[in-house]
Amino acid sequence: xxxxxxxxxxxxxxxxxxxxxxxxxxxxxxxxxxxxxxxxxxxxxxxxxxxxxxxxxxxxxxxxxxxxxxxxxxxxxxxxxxxxxxxxxxxxxxxxxxxxxxxxxxxxxx
DNA sequence: AGGGTGACGATCA
DNA sequence: ATGATCGCCACCC
Numbered sequence: 001x002x003x004x005x006x007x008x009x010x011x012x013x014x015x016x017x018x019x020x021x022x023x024x025x026x027x028x029x030x031x032x033x034x035x036x037x038x039x040x041x042x043x044x045x046x047x048x049x050x051x052x053x054x055x056x057x058x059x060x061x062x063x064x065x066x067x068x069x070x071x072x073x074x075x076x077x078x079x080x081x082x083x084x085x086x087x088x089x090x091x092x093x094x095x096x097x098x099x100x101x102x103x104x105x106x107x108x109x110x
Numbered sequence: 111a112g113g114g115t116g117a118c119g120a121t122c123a
Numbered sequence: 124a125t126g127a128t129c130g131c132c133a134c135c136c
Contacts, residue, residue, distance in 0.1 A: 025119090026117075026118055026119085030118085037132065038118090038132065039131085039132095040117090040119090040132060041118090042118080043117040043118065044116070046117065047117065055117085059117090061118075061119055061120085062119095067117050075117090
């Protein structure tokens, strides 16, 4: 009876706010969710989301695609098809970085 | 308890 | 730009 994962939903909630053509970093998502030290967990949670979320819109600091190999290529293609442009291996954050508003405050545990 | 692993991020050589 | 190191944190042995 304890469907865990509730935390994951909270952690990933900001991802749903990123519109097409925009991206946010793992760190930004973590902060917007109220868990500023959990950028790694955002990545971990996205993995678990298994594609049931606009995962391609979350990238590494500086607009870098952190996925390796084929998955990384897919992310890039998905983003480009949404209108996101790159400069070399990185995304033009100047143009596509999404700005979240008022981050929620939260500590380690409730 | 202890150690290894990451779709992180900042810093330094 | 590239690679190493470190801090961080949840997860899985």
